[in-house]
Amino acid sequence: MHRVVIVGGGFGGLYAAKALRGAPVEVTLVDRRNFHLFQPLLYQVATGSLSPGEIAAPLRSLLASQKNVRVLLGEAADLDSQGRLLILAGDAAVPYDTLIVAAGARNHYFAHPDWCVDAPGLKSIEDATAIRHKILYAFEAAEREPDPARRRAWLTFVIVGAGPTGVELAGALAEIANDTLRNDFRSIHPEESRILLLEGSPRVLPTFPEALSAAAERSLVQLGVGPRTGVRVTAIDADGVTLESAQGTERIEANTTIWAAGVTTSELAQVLEQRAGATLDRQRRVIVGADLSVPGHPEILVIGDMAHCEQARFEQGQSSGDRTPLPGVAPVAMQQGRYAARSILARLRGATPRRFRYRDKGNLAVIGRAAAVVDFGKFRFHGLPAWLLWLFVHLLYLAQFRNRVLVFIRWGFQYLTFDRGARLITGVTPRE
Amino acid sequence: MHRVVIVGGGFGGLYAAKALRGAPVEVTLVDRRNFHLFQPLLYQVATGSLSPGEIAAPLRSLLASQKNVRVLLGEAADLDSQGRLLILAGDAAVPYDTLIVAAGARNHYFAHPDWCVDAPGLKSIEDATAIRHKILYAFEAAEREPDPARRRAWLTFVIVGAGPTGVELAGALAEIANDTLRNDFRSIHPEESRILLLEGSPRVLPTFPEALSAAAERSLVQLGVGPRTGVRVTAIDADGVTLESAQGTERIEANTTIWAAGVTTSELAQVLEQRAGATLDRQRRVIVGADLSVPGHPEILVIGDMAHCEQARFEQGQSSGDRTPLPGVAPVAMQQGRYAARSILARLRGATPRRFRYRDKGNLAVIGRAAAVVDFGKFRFHGLPAWLLWLFVHLLYLAQFRNRVLVFIRWGFQYLTFDRGARLITGVTPRE
Numbered sequence: 001m002h003r004v005v006i007v008g009g010g011f012g013g014l015y016a017a018k019a020l021r022g023a024p025v026e027v028t029l030v031d032r033r034n035f036h037l038f039q040p041l042l043y044q045v046a047t048g049s050l051s052p053g054e055i056a057a058p059l060r061s062l063l064a065s066q067k068n069v070r071v072l073l074g075e076a077a078d079l080d081s082q083g084r085l086l087i088l089a090g091d092a093a094v095p096y097d098t099l100i101v102a103a104g105a106r107n108h109y110f111a112h113p114d115w116c117v118d119a120p121g122l123k124s125i126e127d128a129t130a131i132r133h134k135i136l137y138a139f140e141a142a143e144r145e146p147d148p149a150r151r152r153a154w155l156t157f158v159i160v161g162a163g164p165t166g167v168e169l170a171g172a173l174a175e176i177a178n179d180t181l182r183n184d185f186r187s188i189h190p191e192e193s194r195i196l197l198l199e200g201s202p203r204v205l206p207t208f209p210e211a212l213s214a215a216a217e218r219s220l221v222q223l224g225v226g227p228r229t230g231v232r233v234t235a236i237d238a239d240g241v242t243l244e245s246a247q248g249t250e251r252i253e254a255n256t257t258i259w260a261a262g263v264t265t266s267e268l269a270q271v272l273e274q275r276a277g278a279t280l281d282r283q284r285r286v287i288v289g290a291d292l293s294v295p296g297h298p299e300i301l302v303i304g305d306m307a308h309c310e311q312a313r314f315e316q317g318q319s320s321g322d323r324t325p326l327p328g329v330a331p332v333a334m335q336q337g338r339y340a341a342r343s344i345l346a347r348l349r350g351a352t353p354r355r356f357r358y359r360d361k362g363n364l365a366v367i368g369r370a371a372a373v374v375d376f377g378k379f380r381f382h383g384l385p386a387w388l389l390w391l392f393v394h395l396l397y398l399a400q401f402r403n404r405v406l407v408f409i410r411w412g413f414q415y416l417t418f419d420r421g422a423r424l425i426t427g428v429t430p431r432e
Numbered sequence: 433m434h435r436v437v438i439v440g441g442g443f444g445g446l447y448a449a450k451a452l453r454g455a456p457v458e459v460t461l462v463d464r465r466n467f468h469l470f471q472p473l474l475y476q477v478a479t480g481s482l483s484p485g486e487i488a489a490p491l492r493s494l495l496a497s498q499k500n501v502r503v504l505l506g507e508a509a510d511l512d513s514q515g516r517l518l519i520l521a522g523d524a525a526v527p528y529d530t531l532i533v534a535a536g537a538r539n540h541y542f543a544h545p546d547w548c549v550d551a552p553g554l555k556s557i558e559d560a561t562a563i564r565h566k567i568l569y570a571f572e573a574a575e576r577e578p579d580p581a582r583r584r585a586w587l588t589f590v591i592v593g594a595g596p597t598g599v600e601l602a603g604a605l606a607e608i609a610n611d612t613l614r615n616d617f618r619s620i621h622p623e624e625s626r627i628l629l630l631e632g633s634p635r636v637l638p639t640f641p642e643a644l645s646a647a648a649e650r651s652l653v654q655l656g657v658g659p660r661t662g663v664r665v666t667a668i669d670a671d672g673v674t675l676e677s678a679q680g681t682e683r684i685e686a687n688t689t690i691w692a693a694g695v696t697t698s699e700l701a702q703v704l705e706q707r708a709g710a711t712l713d714r715q716r717r718v719i720v721g722a723d724l725s726v727p728g729h730p731e732i733l734v735i736g737d738m739a740h741c742e743q744a745r746f747e748q749g750q751s752s753g754d755r756t757p758l759p760g761v762a763p764v765a766m767q768q769g770r771y772a773a774r775s776i777l778a779r780l781r782g783a784t785p786r787r788f789r790y791r792d793k794g795n796l797a798v799i800g801r802a803a804a805v806v807d808f809g810k811f812r813f814h815g816l817p818a819w820l821l822w823l824f825v826h827l828l829y830l831a832q833f834r835n836r837v838l839v840f841i842r843w844g845f846q847y848l849t850f851d852r853g854a855r856l857i858t859g860v861t862p863r864e
Contacts, residue, residue: 033856033857034568034572034855034856034857035855035856035857050485051483051484051485051486051854052483052484052485052856052858053482053483053484053485053853053854053856054483056856057853058616058855058856060613060616060617061616061851061855064615064616065615070618071616072575072576073569073572073573073575073576073857074576092576125856125858126858126859136466137505140466140505141505143504143505144504144505144506144524181492183496183497184490184492184493184496184503185492186502400853402841402842402845402851402853403853405841405845406838406841406842406853409834409837409838409841410834410838413834413837419493419834421485421489421832421834421835421838422483422485423466423467423490423493424465424466424467424484424485424488424490424557425465425466425467425505426484426557426558427558
């Protein structure tokens with residue numbers, strides 16, 4: 001029986017495994033974690049709206065009824081592309097006939113890897129609970145702090161990067177300060193917090209059309225967020241951020257900085273470079289062919305955030321002939337996962353798989369209560385209807401019916417009470 | 433205005449603060465954590481039924497509407513009983529007129545503090561997610577392990593201590609192995625797991641009447657748990673447990689051991705001993721007077737798990753004149769918290785507070801689905817009605833309406849599907 005090994009249980013890997021249901025193949029899904037994580041809602045864990053268990057579903061549960069799938073908890077460490085073996089940490093080898101690599105992305109600090117200490121990014125459950133700790137602890141520390149300057153530093157929050165994640169975090173932080181914590185403290189006024197959203201390009205949500213960027217910026221300003229575009233961060237430490245802009249160099253004293261500016265791929269990309277001759281782009285994504293395979297290795301497919309997949313005119317509104325790679329978003333990974341499964345089955349039938357074609361169904365970003373932007377290419381809108389659509393789509397794609405019910409209830413309570421239910425400070429406090 | 437300082441936001445401290453609503457006192461509640469934890473359901477987090485956020489509620493939310501209460505995140509480190517100052521870690525001093533100490537209990541390993549590494553106890557959210565990690569990881573490791581003896585050690589679970597927590601953990605573990613994971617693995621059969629429940633006294637649930645202990649033991653055996661009573665644990669390490677019984681010395685190879693055998697009090701008990709002349713019992717509980725105050729310090733009250741409060745015949749069915757201290761359970765702490773508030777208000781009016789009297793409303797312990805024991809003194813029953821009562825009481829006392837709804841839904845899903853929704857392996861893996 002044809003053996004398919006999938007690395008990664010994110011959107012790409014999970015949708016590939018599901019699309020192989022009932023097929024005459026033996027599937028092994030390898031992941032370092034035992035759960036599929038719904039990353040688009042991770043910022044809601046970081047901001048105390050949801051609990052980790054509500055946006056994660058055990059991979060074994062999701063695939064339990066699929067008898068041709070085996071789930072293995074393990075870390076892919078190396079590859080023997082001649083012998084067609086995936087080597088796990090601890091030296092176990094898993095033989096494959098087709099390998100699907102979908103190990104996703106992680107935070108990237110460009111030339112400053114040390115910034116990860118003071119400006120955590122948002123990629124895992126642990127990241128999210130650590131950021132939740134940092135945010136909530138800042139208000140607690142401010143409440144106790146008698147010195148006004150140090151109190152102000154506790155109440156200053158800097159988010160680096162104004163893509164969808166940065167905008168979502170900034171909006172949620174503003175709602176925490178303005179609404180959730182309004183009556184909770186006696187010495188401080190949380191609504192006096194400063195929330196700064198820094199972005200290198202000239203506008204927030206740079207991948208969206210300009211009109212929607214402008215709408216998002218208005219919503220942010222209304223919430224009390226200060227978007228600063230066209231700035232470059234030159235230093236981050238425990239006490240704040242230094243930035244450069246047209247106005248010169250500026251220092252912001254802030255005890256809480258969050259990174260939402262850059263990602264790179266899993267270490268597995270370098271393994272593919274060394275062991276299978278793959279070419280990586282500047283963000284270490286694997287440049288794949290039209291069938292998502294590594295050139296020279298039709299039996300190795302790379303999908304999702306790890307893949308650099310060029311497709312002319314993938315988005316309406318972009319100039320034709322544009323060779324921008326597909327963005328690292330869930331719909332791309334889902335479609336590539338399903339494509340990978342179909343293409344394996346086509347080859348088993350002796351057919352040549354058709355080239356992968358991304359169907360762009362639109363882009364969404366949420367800012368806060370009743371504030372979101374939607375870009376369907378022809379249709380673009382923002383405000384309440386965009387927000388309702390965002391809610392609907394996210395509930396729809398959340399894995400497991402139980403999680404949909406729990407998240408729906410949490411959102412309902414939050415909408416009615418302005419309170420956030422998962423405001424726990426757990427784990428160790430990194431610094432006082 | 434009379435200043436009341438409460439240390440600890442568990443059942444004792446929270447109920448004291450709530451009972452002071454509207455009273456002409458200034459209340460400061462100090463806790464190391466920003467949330468009230470519903471400890472009776474902590475084992476359900478450890479066994480993947482509930483998420484941490486569902487059994488915890490932010491103290492600030494719970495007390496936001498009570499204008500005379502201030503919540504302070506901080507750790508009580510020392511006491512100046514002459515100057516009536518509570519000293520926090522970091523040297524801030526909080527002045528009090530009355531101090532209520534309700535800092536609770538923590539795990540205690542008697543003469544073997546090193547056992548905490550290999551046999552974690554269940555007292556905090558972090559403990560619960562670490563135990564959840566240990567339990568779920570053991571099945572994952574067994575699935576990958578080719579050697580039968582090592583596989584068996586991964587599938588052997590030892591719980592030390594058969595009080596309510598130990599019985600609850602053992603029952604839940606058996607249900608995970610028998611039902612939840614039944615179809616999830618391809619190489620192992622989770623239902624072949626061995627679950628051993630070790631207890632030093634001659635029966636499980638030793639504080640319950642003998643007939644209920646026997647009923648609980650039958651339920652455990654039915655679930656496949658092996659209760660071993662009258663045994664003494666002499667060694668615990670990463671590879672297993674050594675125990676002594678009437679049959680001699682025995683070694684159990686097990687990669688997962690959980691501690692549910694002993695508790696001691698917070699370090700604050702020793703501070704009270706040194707700074708206020710308090711006397712501690714063998715479990716380091718503070719021996720309090722009939723009004724719960726430290727002898728010689730009517731302005732310092734100790735309540736909840738930290739207090740050694742004797743009360744003759746506190747339980748029906750116990751011989752009269754029995755001087756056993758009240759047990760460390762939630763109802764005792766709640767009643768003592770309310771009493772502390774009433775007694776402060778009585779003194780402010782110039783009255784002498786009446787002595788504290790515990791009204792025992794009964795004891796409950798749950799084993800698993802449709803299996804629980806209830807001891808109301810005169811009425812004792814077990815099985816389905818006891819289980820339904822247990823569910824009802826725990827939902828009723830859970831703080832915040834939202835959590836009640838979420839937990840109710842989680843339980844409903846689990847009852848119908850046998851699945852557990854919060855089966856995440858998070859944090860670092862302690863050992864391979």
